[in-house]
Amino acid sequence: MSRKKYSAPVANAKVSNYMNIESSYLSSIISDLWVSCSNPSPQAQFRLFCFPYAGAGSTIFNSWSGLLLPEVELYLVHLPGREKRIKESPYKQLLPLAEVLAETLNPYFDKPFAFFGHSMGALVSFEVVRSLQNRFSLGPVHLIVSGKSAPHLPSRHQNIYQLTDDELVSESERLYGALPKIILDDPELLKFFLPIIRADLALVETYQYISGDPLECPITVFGGDQDNSVNEDELSAWRDYTVNNCSLKIFQGDHFYIQASRTALVQEIKKALCK
Numbered sequence: 001m002s003r004k005k006y007s008a009p010v011a012n013a014k015v016s017n018y019m020n021i022e023s024s025y026l027s028s029i030i031s032d033l034w035v036s037c038s039n040p041s042p043q044a045q046f047r048l049f050c051f052p053y054a055g056a057g058s059t060i061f062n063s064w065s066g067l068l069l070p071e072v073e074l075y076l077v078h079l080p081g082r083e084k085r086i087k088e089s090p091y092k093q094l095l096p097l098a099e100v101l102a103e104t105l106n107p108y109f110d111k112p113f114a115f116f117g118h119s120m121g122a123l124v125s126f127e128v129v130r131s132l133q134n135r136f137s138l139g140p141v142h143l144i145v146s147g148k149s150a151p152h153l154p155s156r157h158q159n160i161y162q163l164t165d166d167e168l169v170s171e172s173e174r175l176y177g178a179l180p181k182i183i184l185d186d187p188e189l190l191k192f193f194l195p196i197i198r199a200d201l202a203l204v205e206t207y208q209y210i211s212g213d214p215l216e217c218p219i220t221v222f223g224g225d226q227d228n229s230v231n232e233d234e235l236s237a238w239r240d241y242t243v244n245n246c247s248l249k250i251f252q253g254d255h256f257y258i259q260a261s262r263t264a265l266v267q268e269i270k271k272a273l274c275k
């Protein structure tokens with residue numbers, strides 16, 4: 001499926017510098033438009049595909065590789081509209097994105113694999129698993145979701161993507177935490193990245209769950225005890241989406257506990273895959 005190019009001009013050199021900093025982490029041995037792996041390991045038992053949250057790129061997971069090896073290879077999923085694909089327009093609907101990902105990631109499923117997604121990434125990874133299961137009779141050994149309520153639950157924060165820029169920043173900060181300081185402190189950067197964040201929020205907030213067969217793989221659910229966007233009951237509801245086991249672990253922290261608790265989180269992921 002072809003995607004039109006993002007047409008907004010890059011008016012400030014600081015935007016280019018920011019993109020270069022982000023993309024500098026993506027020098028990979030295995031790399032194509034949609035996926036990369038900087039440390040492939042033939043000895044690894046599993047491949048972990050990581051899906052980013054709204055407004056972010058997959059480099060947020062880059063530091064996980066050393067914590068996962070040698071048992072688990074880290075594969076980064078690159079979505080349009082960020083990092084090395086910054087000039088492409090981001091998807092605003094979830095299901096078409098999931099269908100494309102199911103096809104494009106398929107060649108990398110030649111060893112046991114698992115998915116991890118945080119927030120928006122949780123919904124995207126879930127729908128990719130459904131597409132793989134329904135279309136290819138294929139699935140991961142584990143789905144690991146974080147910081148997102150179960151797919152059938154209505155969002156507590158509808159239509160943020162339709163707010164004014166100032167309102168969007170304020171409401172996003174209330175629910176998820178502040179944007180990176182480097183972006184907030186520079187009007188040009190903020191003006192450039194807000195359409196990307198808005199598109200990602202539209203993808204999440206317009207998503208409508210369609211009833212279907214439960215997943216065959218186990219699901220592990222993570223969350224932060226101070227996350228204003230989701231509570232423990234909404235996380236626990238993921239148990240209804242698998243015929244297999246479902247477990248829940250709550251970390252200390254807000255929506256972005258995955259940064260402050262990175263090492264502990266990755267250890268839990270590794271434990272879930274390698275037990």
